[in-house]
Structures are given as C-alpha cells and as structure tokens.
Amino acid sequence: MNFLEIMSDIAHRNNGDCYIGVVGPVRVGKSTFIKRFMEKAVIPYITDEDDKKRAEDELPISGSGKTITTGEPKFVPANAIAIKAGDDYTINVRLIDCVGYIVEDSLGYLENGKMRLVKTPWFTEELPFDEAAKIGTEKVIKEHSTIGIMITTDGSFGDIKRESFISAEEKTVEELKITGKPFVIILNSSLPGDENTIALRQNLEKKYQVPVILKDVSNMEEKDATDILKTALEEFPITSIALSLPTWVANLSDDHYIKKSLNQTVEDKIKEAGKIKDINSLLPVLKENEFADDVSLTDVDLKTGIITITIDVNQDLYDKVLSELVGCEIQDKDELIKKISELTMMKKEYEVIGNALSMAMSTGYGVSSPKAENCKLNKPEIFKTGNRYGIKISSTAPTYHILRVDSQQSFEPILGNKEQAEYFLKTLEEAYNEDPQSLLEKELFGQKIKDIISSTLLIKVNSLPEPLKIKLQSIIKALTDKGKNNLIAFVF
Template identity: 40%
Template sequence: MDKFDLYRDIASRTGGDIYVGVVGPVRTGKSTLIKQVMQQFVIDGIANPDDRSRAIDEIPQSADGKTIMTTQPRFVPNEAVRVSVGENIAVNMRLIDCVGYLVDGALGAEEDGKERMVSTPWSSEDMPFSKAAEIGTQKVIKEHSTIALAVTTDGSFGSISRQDYVKAEERVISELKECKKPFVIVLNVADVNAQSALDLKDELEKKYDAPVIVKNALTLDENDISEILETILLEFSVKTIDFDLPRWVQALPMDCDVVREIVDRVKNMLDDIDKMRDYDKIDAYFENAEFWKQPSAISLDAGKGRVQVKMATGDDVFFKVASEQCGIDVKDDFDLLCELKTLCKDREKIQKIQSAMEQVETLGYGIVAPTLDEIELKEPEILRQGQQYGVKLSAKAPSLHIMKVDVETEVSP
C-alpha cells in the first residue's frame, strides 16, 4: 500500500486523531520505539517550528539495563501536533508512553528494600509504584489511545529472561482485546532474522490470534513504521461487506437454489469476519459450492472499513437456471439466441391482442385493429359523373372482434 494512502486510511478510521498507545511489560523497549517513531516519522512532518522544537524536547529517554526508565504515563508530544504525511493529508498525532506492567527482575519498583511510593494525578495520597504503573497502563489502553502497539520481547537484550515477561504480556493483550482496541504486537528482538525470534513470532500469533511484527526498536526506520501502521489498519473492524453478483442473479426469486446457496454461505461467514485482516477467510466459504466459484477478486477500502467481493457462478449455471426458470431447454448461447428470436415473435403477437383482451375484461367486447402491413390497398379507380371526376380508393384488412360470453352447460341424468 502507498504510504500516503495508508496514512489517509488510518486518519479516516480514527477521525483524524492518531493517538498511539505504546503498552506492554516494563523493559521491553517501549520508550526506544517511541523515540524512533518520533525521529523517523513525526518530527519531519511537523510544519510549525515551535511545535517541532517542543516535540524534540519531549522525546522520552531510553537506556539498556534492568532499571525502569518511565515512571508515569506521558504523551509524546505533550499536546497532539498536526503532522503532514502527504498531499492534502494531515493528522493529529501523538504517542502515549506508559510504565507497563511490572516483571520479575526489573529494578526501580523498590527503594531501600521497600516498595517505592509515588504521587499520581489519580489520588491525593502517594501510592505504591506497582499500583500506579497498573492504573497508568490501563488508562493508556482504555482511555487515551485510538490504536495500540503491544511491545514485548524475546529477552535477547538485557538480562531479564523471556519467561519473566509472559505474565505481564498476557495481561496487556487480554485487556486490549477486551476493549476491542485495534492493535498489533511488536516483538522487540536483537536479531530480527534469528530463527528463535521467528519461531516465537509464530507461537505468539497462534496464542493471541493477533498479528506479530518482529523488529529491533533501536534500528526502526520509516519503512518499518509503515509496515506496523499498515498491519494495524487491518485490525480495524469490518463495517460492510459488498458482494458484486452477476446482474442476472437479481432476477431470480429468493427460493432459487442459486440465491439460497450464496445467502446461506454468507450468513455462515459473517460470524467469522470481524476485522479487516479476516478478508482472506472468505475464499474458504465458497469451496465446493455447487453453483458459485470462489471470489474472482477481493478488494479492501480500508479507510471506510469496506470489503468488496466479486463473485461469479459456474460455467453452465446460467443456462441451467434459465432452463428451470423459463421452462425451456437452453444448453448454450446458440439455444438461447434461437429461443429469444422465437419469443420475440410470440411477444409481437401477444402485444397485438393485449389491448383488445383488456377491453374484453372491462367492456365485454374488444377489437384488434389491423397493422399497417396488414392493410391491402386496391388499385384506385377513376370515376366520372357528368363533368366531375373522382378517385375511388378501397382497402381491406383483417380485424379480430373478441366477445366475452358466459357459457353454461348442464348434464342431467
């Protein structure tokens, strides 16, 4: 997808406000990812120099090690900035960093052997750092973001093992699914080509039924960001599915087998098509169909949440249905054309007497007037009467006179 089309479609689905919640366990690289997105994508698109300078100052810090760097949710930039991402395409953009759910082995949650107490805008009293981290993360997930990136890691950088991240990771993704927020999972790894990372990607996709993108947050570039946004665009829900059927199908009654088959298969399909990425499941619902081929084309209008499916019937279905519906034997185009020519002639005859039959029904008597080609003109005759001359014209033509009569009969023993 062209990147400008991508940004336009996302802006359309989010109402022009792209607020990206970056969530996940602590120490997975969330702040690093935000830093790269700001530097590679957001900063250059800010036209106002003051807004650009402020946005640069608000880029979060990131560092290696076990220590938690983010202590509270923060908006980056603090206020949404207008970002131009193409001709006539501008969006309100900001990313939302959060502490994330705590994991074993991370430092910064305790101080002098006791749980660290912090002040928050959600309470007049200090609260434990772990509780503040949970509340802040939940607010980012449920309230502040329009789309989300769930960042996790394979443990290939730092000294915290992969296993220590699993519980917090499961919780984040469960909450994202619960609030039906469009999201993708970003698997932050040291080596994006490592087989272990690719195996973990497959494992997470099966486990969470969500797309997983393997990236190194430190080396994220504009193409990587476009890939992430394009993937998340397919996580928006489907609004409409349009089926483009052959026009002749519209002439069939609902109880026709051809119509009934596609209606039944579409009904069965709808429960399985929720997100835009589910479009690739449509083909399977038309396997082994009696009358319909699998879709000849499926197109997406991601900005409107529309899936358009072009359908076609089997090769001989039209002639079979035409024979059944019309009561004539049509095997191919030749038979069809011959029958049409015959029907056209019969139609002319019917149209000729139609008005007379209507008169009969209302008045009891009707006349079928002759047509011009039925009139037989006789040769004109010159007549003389005294000093005067004249021309006698005469013609004849067939005419039908139809009378409505009631016929009664009785058979008596």
C-alpha cells in the first residue's frame, strides 16, 4: 500500500479526516518529525499552489542542543489541507505539534527562576509550561487527533542523555493510554542500526505494549511515513468479524450445533483480538474448534475494521449432517435420491396444511386455503329464477380445519406412607426447579414420566368416537358452506 492508500484508510475511519497528534518529551525531535513528514509525504500531494505555499510557510522550526523551541501547541498547517486520494475521495490532513513534557537537563522552560508561562489554544490565560504539556497532550490526542504518534529518543543526538527522557516518556504514554486513541511510538535515533538502539526498541515495546518504530526522523522519506502510518492503522480496533463458511454450513439454521459452535468460538475469541494487528494470533485459536478443518484470513478492510475469516469444515461432517437432517443413515446416492423424493412428497403435503397449522398453533384454529387444482367441478346446469335463466357451475374442494386442543390430564400414584411421598416429592421438585423438562426423564414404577404422560394423552385423544368425529366434520362443513356464524352446542 502506498502513502495515499494508507491515509485514505485512516480517513475513512474518521469521516475523511487524518489528524496526527505528535506528542512526547521535549527535545526528542517532534518538530523535526512534523517538518520532514510534511515535506516528504504530504506537501508533494497538495495540488493547489496556494495551499502548498501556506503549508510550507507554516512548517515548524527545528532546534538543536538543550534549548526548547516549541513553546506552545501548533497546528501544522493552521487549517487542514485537502489532498485528493483518487477521483472521488478527499482527505483532510493536519499535524499537531504539542508542548512536550519537561526533561531534566533541558533549557528554556524556566523564566527568572520560575516555570515559564505559555499560551495554548484552549485557554485565554497563559499556563505554566509543565501544566500546558499535560493538558496539551490530553487535548491534542483526545479532541484533535485521529491517531497519536509519540516521539522519544535514545539520546544519540543533542546533549541530553537517554536517562533524562524516561520519566517524561512514561508520563506521555500514560496519558495516551487514558485517551484510548490508537498510537505508536517512534524511537528517534541518529544510530538506528546500532545493536544497543535495536535492543532498546525491543525493551520499550515490551514495556509499553505498543509498537515502537526505530527511525532517524531527520532523514525520513515518504516510505518511512507510510510504514509509520500503516503500523498506526493496525492499532485501530476490529469492529466486527465476518465468517465465510462452506455453503452447506452457511445454509444450516443458526441454532444448528456446528454453526452455533463456530459462531460462539469467534464471539469468545474476538475479545482477545481487539486490534487489527492481533488478528493473526486469533487464527490458530479458532482452528482449535472441533469442527474447523482450516482457518484463514480472507480479507482485512482497514477502512471499516471488518475482518473476514474463512473457516473450512471437515468434509466428513457433510455426510453426518445430511443423515441427521433426513433422519436416517445415507449410504449412497441411491439412498439419497430415495430420501429426497420422500421428503419432496412430504413437503408438498405440508404446503397444503402448513399455514393452517401455523394459525392453529398461534390462535387455536387454522384453515387451509383451497387450491384451484384440487377443485372438483360438477357438470354445468341451467336454472330458472322468475322469468330469467342462468347457468350454475358448482365445485367441491377439500379444506383442512385444524384445531389446537390443550388436553389436560394428571396421574396420582399411591406411593406408601407420608414420608415416602414427601421424599419423592422433594426429588421431583428439585428436578423441576433446575429444569422443568428434566422432570420428564424421572422414573416412576419403572417407567419414565414422559412415557406415562404420552400414553395417557394418547388414550384420551383416541377415545373420541368415530360418529362424533363425523358429526363435528358435518357441523364445520355446514357452517362454512352456508356462511353461518351462530352455533349452539351441547356437551355432556
């Protein structure tokens, strides 16, 4: 990815803005970084000549030695510069040079033996230098920045030793972490290839748990700026994970045990991979799922933070799931075709009464809609009414009336004395309180309670005599055909 592509991805996360807050101790090269970053990476892409000149004129001045040169926060440029990234997208770019935390041995923060007062954009009155550094770091990152870049140094340039920067460095990182904004650390060194400097970078990364990039900012090029922003972009949070599953798995219901297990694993593990950079460490963990055969990273949309992960499921599960869905073991293609034919027939039959069944389940009464192809036409005949004649075309069509009847029943076994009954009642109550459905699995006189209930209900349902069923059918037919809505019934 090139510089503009990286900037574009960051801007998409922030409504087109790419504002970079540059913070850290004094005398570490913050102004030098901003000047070099603008000269090599931003200004070459500014097409408007007036904007380009304004950006060049507003670049910060870099100093050397122990004297502090940045006495107040500065926006570079003062107003964001628009850079075109492609034909239809514009990025608003601005860097913020912050007052640094005071470093021992630095000069310029005292005035007549007292803390120097400096101006800030946030208050009308001047603030002491050390207070301006703390407030400025927080406000620059929290209110004015898309990402943060903290600059520190190994002490290889200037006249201040590395040890003097540590306290200010720690304070800056602490403030940055409180804001919650993504940030990276740049270890500025005039000896980036030195073994001690490389070891320091590793130690800082371990200490702060933040990416530390080793650079000589005074010699930075566009590629260096791109690498820094790419690392910063990987500090943005993952917004969601999209799963790409084999089609046959994707078509399973969401509560199917395979799909449910995979989704649950992703949901549990995404908490461990909060940032884009963590995604690669997530893949081996996802592969531990019992149903995952292979896990791969398919796409990382840096603009949105959406990660797409492809999970391949063990192909042996296909036959197992297929057998479970159709309700029998599928040995070969012949068996599969036979079963599909049976299920197709059942589906056609269900389509006739499906709506009626749904209505009965929700309201207690459901009626199927008659279909024209099921109508039986009678022979047309002529009829007379008064002095006029007409044609009568009659037909019959089956409709299915489904009633939901909540049958009630109870059984009252005699168990013995009172103590025996109370003991067994306590056992049943404990099972009921834990899970009412588990009560059905309890045994009574060698039979499960669910079997006793089922057999009792079956007897009740089958006890309805055939003549009565025919009468009920005749009543429904008469009410439907004649459009009547009054019914007097005697039940005894």
